[in-house]
Amino acid sequence: MSTAAPRPVAQDHLWSVDEHLEDILTTVRPLEPIELQLLDAQGCVLVDDVTVQVSLPPFDNSSMDGYAVRVADVEGASEEFPAVLEVVGDVAAGQADPPQVGPGQAARIMTGAPLPPGAETVVPVEWTDGGLGEGPVTGMRARSLAPEGAHGQVHIHRPAEARAHVRAKGSDVKAGDKALEAGTVLGPSQIALLAAIGRGTVRVRPRPRVVVMSTGSELVQPDEQLAEGQIYDSNSFSLTAAARDAGAIAYRVGAVADDAETLRSTVEDQLVRADLMVTTGGVSVGAYDVVKEALSHVGDEDEAGGGIDFRKLAMQPGKPQGFGSIGPDHTPLLALPGNPVSSYVSFEIFVRPAIRTLMGLKDVHRPRMTATLTADKALTSPKGRRQFLRGKYADGEVRPVGGAGSHLIAALAHADALIVVPEDVESVEPGSEVEVVLLG
Structure with missing residues (x-):
């Protein structure tokens, strides 16, 4: 099971951002490991x-x-007085029985081939005549002109120190070393290392499967014609992309009409492929807020404590939120507001940490730091609410991007940080130090 039961709280309780986040992160459990x-x-x-x-x-x-x-055989070798050695054979990569190299002898060797017994160093082909008695030639010419199986002699024009151009056994990693630590996210280079040390399978926590759906009869898919009063569905696209960016396998369901039964049916159909569900829209107090209508009492009869709790948070944007579990496996569900900025900010603050928790990561939050506010005027913030403003961060400074309205989606495309204004602060002057959440 991926969740425990959310804690019960009085219906009129105004949740802080930290309380809501803590409830999510103490409820959601990392997914079970698989090979x-x-x-x-x-x-x-x-x-x-x-x-x-x-x-x-x-x-x-x-x-x-x-x-x-x-x-010793190439000591003092020069262009005028080359060392002349007998070539006793070739050593190719993957060769299991390289020839023995004795005094006065050399073995022609290819990159990656094992150092033959008796040899102490490697002389690059550019320092030789390529074994053809014609003076220095390039490695390509030496390989193309030398007949197969012809050994003869090689003239070497420069000395070489011991173990020059030799990759030592275990010089990358040694048997018994720790290759990767638990908690590592496996990218291309980590997978390369696992393959190189002979691991064909590995025990991991799987990437969470996240189902994203938006609600609203006014929503139309991109590329379709807008009718009067309709808007394009952007939330399902932005949140699906954000879930993938967080590390999840994300499925976009798209817009569901304002009908409670349709929404319930869609949620039930999607549970089979969900480790986490995210809805956007329909969580406020309007007459058509169908997410609350459809999901408020789902699981109330479940003795294990399922169901969705709809809350008011002391934050802007993102005051209305929902969280709980649904279905026979108690799949966690986060219900986000419908305004584009509200849903995106809510995702970054609450959903992304939940996804990273399901993955089994220790550090589930975006990096935070202090920056100097650069703005033309003071920022204002409602008393008692933690405000998250879009910002552009660079070189220790952050400037606001766009206004505070939760519908102003255009500014999101130009923001790479969230400026955090605490609950007890109503005004922030330019030049002040502010906390920022880095988004990229």
């Missing part, structure tokens, strides 16, 4: 430490195309 193939585990969180079983590289190997030799 996945490497590529299926991308974006998931590692459950256990991973220990290296095989050193990387697993053997001494060459970092250059060239010749594997003994140091």
Whole structure:
């Protein structure tokens, strides 16, 4: 089960932002771990430490195309007085039985091939005549002109120190080292490391499946013709994208008409693919706020404490909120306001941390820092409410973007931070230090 029961609170209780967030994060539980193939585990969180079983590289190997030799045999070599060595064979990458290199001998070696027994260093092919007796040539020319199986002699024109151009066994990671720590989000480089040390599967918490639906009979899908009184549905797109950005596998349902039975039916249909459900719209006190009508009493009869609690929060934007669980598996559901800015701010403050909690991450919040407010005039904020204003952050300074209205969606496209004005502050002067939540 992914949730515990939300705590019961009096109906007229005005919740603070911190109380609501704490209720969500103490209710939502990380998803159960599963074993996945490497590529299926991308974006998931590692459950256990991973220990290296095989050193990387697993053997001494060459970092250059060239010749594997003994140091003493090329000491003092120069263009005028090259060292002339007998070529005893070739060493290719993946070769299991490289030739022995003795005094006065060299083995032609390819990049990544194991250092043959007896050899102490590698001389790049550019320092040689390529084994053709024609003076220095490039590695490409040496490979293209040398006949297959022809060894003969090689003239080496420069000395080499011991283990030059040799990648030492275990120089990347050694057997027994910790490759990755539990809690690591698996990206391309982490998956590369797991594959390189021979791990084909890994135990992770899966990416949460988040279903996003918006409500409102006035909503029309993009590319469709608007009729009088209609608007395009942007919330389901923005929140689905935000859920994916948070690390979830997100499914956009789109707009559901203002009909309680239709909404209930849609929610029930979507539960099969949801670890978390997010609705937007219909949570206020209007006559057509169908989310409250449809979901307020769902699960009331459930002795395990299911159901959705609709609340008023001391915040702007985002005062009306809903939270609880629904369905036989007590899938957590967060009901957000319908105004675009309200829904987006609510997502960042409440839903994103819930998604990151389901993933099993330790740090579930966006980074926060202090910045200097740059503005033409003082910011005002309603007393007793925590206000979140859109802002643009750079070099320790933040400036407001757009107004405070919860319908002003255009400013979201230009904002990369939220300016936080505490509940007990009604005015913030330019030049003041403010807390900002970084969004990118």
